[in-house]
Amino acid sequence: MLGRIPGSRGRLFADTTPLRTPDFRRLWLAGIVTVVGANLTIFAVPVQLYALTQNSAYVGLSGVFALVxxxxxxxxxxxxxxxxxRRVLLIIASVGLAAASVLLWVQALLNVNNVWVVLCLLSVQQAFYAINSPTRAAAIPRMLPGDQLAAANSLNMTVMQFGAIVGPLLAGVMLRWVDLSTLYLIDAIFCFAPIWATFRLAPMPPSGGVQNSSGWGFRAVLDGFRHLSGNQVVLMSFVVxxxxxxxxxxxxxxxxxxHESFGGPVEGGLTMALLAAAMSVGAVAGGVFSGWLPRIRRQGVAVVASIVVWGVAMVGFGLAGGFARGSAGVFLWIxxxxxxxxxxxxxxxxxFRSTILQQATSDDLRGRLQGVFTVVVAGGPxxxxxxxxxxxAVVGTTAAAAGGGALVVVGMAGVALLAPAFLRYRTPDDTKP
Structure with a gap:
């Protein structure tokens, strides 16, 4: 049985208690429009690259320009x-994101038609996103008590997945009446919401003596990795x-x-759109009905159990594709x-992994480990x-998808055997930030 926080009330829907805190509420509300705008750009960049080059290799190259x-x-x-x-750094990152979106709009509006300009602006935008993401995550424990972090992270994940559904669908509909430059412009306008929200935050100066000891450069990054190597619980949250x-x-x-398993057109179409949106739909549903998350104390077990469910679901997805044999039918819905x-x-x-990282790490190291978290989350997929x-290409899509899911389950069995400290991890009794 997963442990429960004593005295907690049974909940079905998401716990919105963190929204009672003004600073968190402002960031969260700003995030709703921000993620929709960001997903308009995520949709627009590959479309523009392919339109400019008629070559999918350049679309794939955008992954490198984003990942580095x-x-x-x-x-x-x-x-x-x-x-x-952290408040000042969030303002700088938010302004940088807005500037990058404005420049993407300008190059599309002026028909610059240079693929390298688009790729370089994408890199600039992703650099500011990479600064913003760990800073924002490290700031949340300064706003909320520890027993609200799981609910806060669930609310944030729900908004992100909501944007992943609404953004592409909205972009696809809008492109029937407007051009790509309009998508970039909307993203640029929406970027001003987090700028407003971060200006309203209370100051968050560094704790301890970080600015005098670790500094700003490579040594500070190495200090974060040294701490990570000595903290099995946080390290395993990245590994899993x-x-x-x-x-x-x-x-x-x-x-x-x-195309091959479910009979959709080779250029994508509705079947492809349904597959692309299905995970985000499930994630949003999981967020809406996440009221039980704050009651779980054995968070290590919860992480492993949820990843096992993920692996089994991917096995099911692969097998459904194998049985479909070129016809949508019931197997598409499965x-x-x-x-x-x-x-x-x-x-x-x-x-839960975000909560573990925020609770099991001291405030003077949260930013650096949230940076590693950002790299892992972005790089893994x-x-x-x-x-x-x-x-x-070697064994076919059914074996690749189902076999990959099976390897996830095997991997979690290995975690249970090799990292028992992660399974034993519970939320700290002290829930103060």
Whole structure:
């Protein structure tokens, strides 16, 4: 049995207690429009790249231009979040994101038609995102008591997944009447919401003597990794996510399976759109019905259990594609159901892993470890794309998807045997920030 916090009331729907705190509420409300705008750009960039080049290789190259700044500035941004006022750094990052979106709008409006300009602006935008993400996550424990962190992370994950559904659908509809430059412009306008929210935050100066000891550079990043290597619980929270994503994320197989397994058109169409949205639909549903999350004390067990559910769901997805044999029918709905279940399980895992990181790390190191968290979350699915694509070319999509899910389950069994401290982890009795 998973432990429960004594005296907690039974809940079905999401716990909105963190929204009673003004600073968190402002950030969360600003995030609703921000993630929709960001997903408009996420949709627009590959569309523009393909329109300019008629070559999918350039679309794939955008992943490299996005991943490199995510890694570099995710790590350094986390160090900066520990060395300076987090409110100030959030303002800088928010302004940078807005500026990058404005420049993307300008190049599309003026018909610059240069693929390298688009790729470089994408890199700039991702660099500021990589600074913003760990800083924001490290700031939340300064706003809320510890017993509200799981609920707060669930609320944040729900908003992110909501944007992943609404943004692409809205972009697809809008492009019937407007051009790509309008999508970039809307994102730029929406970026001003977090700027307003961060200006309203209370100051968050660095705790301890970080600015005098670790500094701002490579040494500060190394200090974060040294702490990570000595904290098995936090380290394993990263490892289990890498196992889940690298082995279990089958999104690179969606185009081929949509066409070959479920009979969709080769250029994508509705079947592809349904596969792409199914995980986010499940994650949003999981967030809406997440009222039970704050009651769980054995969070290590909860993470492993949710990732096992994720792995089993991916096995089901792969097998459904294998049995479909080129016809949508009932097997498409089984596949979509498996993806939705996996999305809900991933939301639970992400909420608990974020909470573990925030609670098991001292405030003077939270920024750096949140930076590592950003790199892991961003890099794992991209490694999965390469692994699943190469595997499917050899053994087929069914074996690649189902086999990857099975490896996730095996990996979690290995975690249970090799890292018992992670399974034993419980929320601290002291719930103060």
């Amino acid at each position: 700044p995510l890694i570099v500035f995710g790590l350094w941004g986390g160090a900066w979040a520990d060395a300076m006022d 996510d890498l196992v889940a994503m690298v082995f279990g994320m089958p999104r690179a197989l969606f185009p081929q399976m949509a 596949a979509l159901g498996c993806l939705a279940i996996g999305g809900a399980a991933d939301m639970v895992s992400a909420a 991209r490694l999965a794309d390469a692994a699943h694509g190469a595997t499917a």
